[in-house]
Amino acid sequence: MTTAFEEPAGKAELEEGSALTPRFSADGLVTAVVTDSRDGVLLMVAHMNAETLALTLDTGIAHYYSRSRQAIWKKGESSGNLQRVTEIRVDCDQDAIWLKVDVDGHGATCHTGRRSCFYRKVESDEAGAHRLITDTEAPLFDPTMVYQK
Amino acid sequence: MTTAFEEPAGKAELEEGSALTPRFSADGLVTAVVTDSRDGVLLMVAHMNAETLALTLDTGIAHYYSRSRQAIWKKGESSGNLQRVTEIRVDCDQDAIWLKVDVDGHGATCHTGRRSCFYRKVESDEAGAHRLITDTEAPLFDPTMVYQK
Numbered sequence: 464m465t466t467a468f469e470e471p472a473g474k475a476e477l478e479e480g481s482a483l484t485p486r487f488s489a490d491g492l493v494t495a496v497v498t499d500s501r502d503g504v505l506l507m508v509a510h511m512n513a514e515t516l517a518l519t520l521d522t523g524i525a526h527y528y529s530r531s532r533q534a535i536w537k538k539g540e541s542s543g544n545l546q547r548v549t550e551i552r553v554d555c556d557q558d559a560i561w562l563k564v565d566v567d568g569h570g571a572t573c574h575t576g577r578r579s580c581f582y583r584k585v586e587s588d589e590a591g592a593h594r595l596i597t598d599t600e601a602p603l604f605d606p607t608m609v610y611q612k
Numbered sequence: 613m614t615t616a617f618e619e620p621a622g623k624a625e626l627e628e629g630s631a632l633t634p635r636f637s638a639d640g641l642v643t644a645v646v647t648d649s650r651d652g653v654l655l656m657v658a659h660m661n662a663e664t665l666a667l668t669l670d671t672g673i674a675h676y677y678s679r680s681r682q683a684i685w686k687k688g689e690s691s692g693n694l695q696r697v698t699e700i701r702v703d704c705d706q707d708a709i710w711l712k713v714d715v716d717g718h719g720a721t722c723h724t725g726r727r728s729c730f731y732r733k734v735e736s737d738e739a740g741a742h743r744l745i746t747d748t749e750a751p752l753f754d755p756t757m758v759y760q761k
Contacts, residue, residue, distance in 0.1 A: 478724060483734055483742045494657055496645050503652040505701075508643055508708040520734070520742060552654075553744065554729040555722050559657040561730045573704050575627060580703040581710045585632055587669060593632045595702065 468513055471557065478555050485516060486558040492528060493558050497572070500549040500563045506572040507580045509538075511560060523548050525562055542609045543568035569603040576602030576609070617662055620706065627704050634665060635707040641677060642707050646721070649698040649712045655721040656729045658687075660709060672697050674711055691758045692717035718752040725751030725758070 471477040471484040485493050492510040499506055509527040511519065515535055518526040525546035529536040539545035546564035553560055566572055573580040583595040620626040620633040634642050641659040648655055658676040660668065664684055667675040674695035678685040688694035695713035702709055715721055722729040732744040 479746070481743045481745070483744055494643055496654060496657055498652075498654065503647075503654075505645060505647065505652075505654075505710050508645055508703060520736060521740060551734040552730040553732055553734065554657060555724055555726075555731070559729075561654050575704055580708075581701040582704070583702055585669070585700040585702065591670060593669060594630045595632055596630070597628070 468516075477557055483553065484557055485513070485553070485560070486556060487513060488558070492530075493560055495525075495527060495560045495562055497525065497546065497562045497564055499578075500565050503563075504579055505581055506564070506566070506578070509536075516560065519548060519562070520551070525564055538572075539567060542571070542574075542604065544571050544604075546572070571603035574606060574610070576604040576606045578603055617665075626706055632702065633706055634662070634702070634709070635705060636662060637707070641679075642709055644674075644676060644709045644711055646674065646695065646711045646713055648727075649714050652712075653728055654730055655713070655715070655727070658685075665709065668697060668711070669700070674713055687721075688716060691720070691723075691753065693720050693753075695721070720752035723755060723759070725753040725755045727752055 469482060469484050471486060476482060477484060487493055491512045495509045495511050497506045498504060510530060512528040515526040515528045525538045525548055527536045527538055545567040548562050548564055550563040551560060571578050582598045585593050586596050587593045618631060618633050620635060626633060636642055640661045644658045644660050646655045647653060659679060661677040664675040664677045674687050674697055676685045676687055694716040697711050697713050699712040700709060720727050731747045734742050735745050736742045
């Protein structure tokens, strides 16, 4: 397994080259944006370190780095909602990764049981106050059942 | 202008409530994911602090925080490619923001002149080596002309 990535060889190569040279932050992470292969809906945002990016590339199953648990996070391992990667893209300065995925199991990505983590829209009133409106779609699984210990 | 956001009032309210209580990181930022209102294509990933999130909410024009320049970044101010926000969503734990935008000007988001910053796909060979394949679409503007001093 490849867990070491090369360093970027200057700005031109970083932005226009063919070498995958992720720019990890000071804490060793890149941002991963995850959309559904079928219709492009944004499912979640997470982080990867070099090891979990390599795991994702090598296995085709999305692995992230959990900042709260400080551990490798094989997404869907508990719930069965594994993410099968169909395409990976990088952005211009290679500090963000875009994964297109097919989701196994319930087809849900959020730990609340919903398909996407982005189930609330910001609504602003004329006075400049903001509130969140939750989508009315029912969750795809019951987290109290799926995550019981 | 509202530049102060409330603190989250516990996990249940954070995840299921109607209060916009962004969880800024230790360096004061949330991740912003930006997609095209028209077809959902991922255009860029950036960061916002409380001030630029408030500016975005209040003006309807996307403002980010530039980590490299350590300054407010009104996206498209130089190139004319302003982003007009049509919808804002937050994720379950409110540390990521999803902006759907219409892009002015050339319709390009990337500083390389391309529509999206994600113009390279990762291709892996059977030996486990990875390389980036650049999309063949021509850039929408010439950065050497647009950003000349």
